[in-house]
């Protein structure tokens with residue numbers, strides 16, 4: 001098995017080559033093998049370490065980043081942490097643009113790495129979303145000072161390119177037999193990179209994107225979202241429906257319930273998007289054939305969510321219910337069930353339905 005980390009030094013050498021673990025208790029019934037790609041073990045705690053490294057290394061290689069550069073990015077979480085870590089290693093200045101939804105814990109981590117925080121307090125007037133307002137701030141900073149370099153994960157091709165490597169690792173780990181891949185989406189960099197690797201390598205893998213209800217990536221109503229990571233206020237140019245077999249929209253309550261179930265059954269403390277991915281697999285059970293290998297990308301770990309998704313008070317405050325089995329005494333699961341949309345699952349047959357729990 002080749003190692004993507006060869007030739008890298010220091011902390012950078014520990015990014016990638018993450019474990020793939022078999023989940024033995026999460027789902028029962030069908031003879032299917034379920035695997036989790038544990039991106040949570042990257043040194044910055046998430047899959048975004050790969051994205052950050054790929055975008056920074058390529059900008060250094062082509063001269064857009066020099067020792068005088070200040071790196072700028074709009075991020076409310078994991079990418080900010082990944083960039084702060086890598087900029088600290090390279091001794092580059094880093095400015096992270098955040099909005100009031102940013103997780104305070106993540107912001108403190110970015111500061112601890114030496115990153116500077118720029119707060120955007122008002123959303124974009126037209127859309128009411130913060131993301132366009134954060135992007136406008138990044139552009140403004142770069143216009144004012146030519147030594148600023150905006151990483152721009154939404155259009156930087158080294159975002160998806162990083163994840164060809166993620167998929168190559170999975171293919172190596174399972175000798176190329178991956179029947180299904182489930183992946184949470186935000187910029188769609190991960191899903192795109194994985195899908196391009198699958199296509200170019202001739203693998204027979206159906207890729208399912210997992211988004212949170214209320215996001216603007218796929219059609220569906222726009223609504224307030226609480227968790228960083230999954231979903232987006234704008235659809236990034238990396239998103240390409242032609243590369244995926246379908247998508248599942250999960251509610252935030254699905255993510256919570258599912259994360260708690262993963263802790264109880266597998267001993268893994270994960271972030272919200274991992275719960276969403278596992279809930280999507282659960283919703284897709286009837287479409288997954290016996291004897292298959294089904295891989296889930298678990299993008300980050302749970303410690304940064306202790307005050308939200310693992311806090312009974314917070315859940316009650318936000319949702320007014322305990323989200324099913326998330327806490328003892330949680331009532332029947334009330335949230336709207338995942339909505340599955342398949343483009344080309346059985347040779348061009350398109351289906352759309354909501355799954356009952």
Ligand SMILES: Cc1ncc(COP(=O)(O)O)c(C=O)c1O
Nearest residue numbers: 185186187188189190229273299
């Ligand atoms: C926890 C988590 N899950 C999923 C994603 C989605 O990744 P992508 O931007 O590659 O679509 C992200 C991205 O920030 C994330 O932080």
